[in-house]
Amino acid sequence: MLKKFILSAALVLAAAFASNAQEKHRIYINDFNVAEGVSEADAANIRQAVIDAIHKSQKFELATSDMESALSQEINRRSSEAAMHDAATRNEILMAAGCQYVMSGDIIKCSLNKSTLDDGTVMYECVLSYSITVAEVATSTTVASQRFDSNNGLFSGSWNSSTSPETATANAIKHIEKDIEGFIIENFPTEGTIIPMDYEVKKDKMLSCYIDLGTSHGVKEGDLFSVLAAKVVIGQVTYSEIGKIKVEEVVSDNISRCKVTKGQKELFSAMESYMALDEASQSQQPIKIKAEAKTDVLGAMGKLGL
Known part of the structure; x- marks a missing residue:
């Protein structure tokens, strides 16, 4: 069964969640x-x-x-x-x-380092x-x-090389x-929350959701976020990662639509638990998101010294 909540309602409530956005x-x-x-x-x-x-x-x-x-x-x-x-x-x-x-x-x-290829082409590499x-x-x-x-x-020397210095x-x-x-x-890292409305669910798996971050936070299509759910331990709220999401569309200044790329069942379960809380507990235990760096092959190779 496919459940999809009403987007307009999420847009109305977005202002409330936007107040949680980090101050610059x-x-x-x-x-x-x-x-x-x-x-x-x-x-x-x-x-x-x-x-x-x-x-x-x-x-x-x-x-x-x-x-x-x-x-x-x-x-x-x-x-x-x-x-x-x-x-x-x-x-x-x-x-x-x-x-x-x-x-x-x-x-x-x-x-600049200067070198000559076998065909006689002179190349310059910026260090x-x-x-x-x-x-x-x-x-x-x-x-x-x-x-x-x-x-x-x-791969150093490829993207920073040219025939022109x-x-x-x-x-x-x-x-x-x-x-x-x-x-x-x-x-x-930019942090925000998942808006508890208009998330898409199929067979107890969350497929997509909206977050309270948008253009005013520098969010772009393709940005990655880890998702963290709250757990109360000895009266204290702690958070742990339960999944990952990827921005598919930046809707407005403080709303973006995301695809759940990891932990679909866990996110659905966390949202069900969140929705069962009273209003005061919800304000203290939102489902949080935290920006992650995109995988950079060149950067990863560099860190390994390759």
């Missing part, structure tokens, strides 16, 4: 340290690619010295160069500007290495840090978007 934190992107040998133009393009990727994720509200006028005025008032490179003074300024996080970066290498670190402004505690190397992996460099910088997407999902 403001992050300040500091100037990057640049190693000797990296051109000024390449350094600027690399930093801008990081900023663009963070903006595209819609995970943070961005604040940079060149785009945040109020912050720029305060920085200038305190002598920007000295102030923003002194941690204590910088954090005081950033807290006043409402920033919760600060990102710093190091551009370690951006150079790009950089690292980023995110710290809490209030405590100066590092919460995430990672180094990225374009030449790390079995400019194109080879551009290809390597273009890949930064994937780097940052994975970095954000791993360290600052």
Whole structure:
């Protein structure tokens, strides 16, 4: 038997679930340290690619010295160069500007390797290495840090190579978007809940459902989420993964339709248990979702050192 609840009702209730969506934190992107040998133009393009990727994720509200006028005025008032490179003074300024996080970066290498193929074709490969670190402004505690190397992996040299040196460099910088997407999902995963309406069930298996995340959260078709169900242990609510879902359609700012790719029976059972709860318990024990990084063959090979 196929059960399908009414979508319009889910749309009406979506606003209530949207209130559970994570508030965007403001992050300040500091100037990057640049190693000797990296051109000024390449350094600027690399930093801008990081900023663009963070903006595209819609995970943070961005604040940079060149785009945040109020912050720029305060920085200038305190002598920007000295102030923003002194941690204590910088954090005081950033807290006043409402920033919760600060990102710093190091551009370690951006150079070209030249080779000649058997047919005489000259090829250029861009070797790009950089690292980023995110710290809490209030405590100066590092919460995430990672180094990225374009030449790390079995297939390195393919996507960042070209017969043109400019194109080879551009290809390597273009890949930064994937780097940052994975970095954000791993360290600052978007979280939400399954909307307990309009889910599709067949033979006690949940086939599809709606979640309270959409375009305003940077959700895209193909995004993956793990599903976590609540369990009360000694009066405390704990969560464990019971399945996975994949976004098939982004419906609105705060609604997306998903296909259940793993744990169809478990999700159906969890929803049945949730619907049996009283209203107060439902608010304390929603079925949660947490963003997962998409499988990246190149990245996986790189992490294995292949």
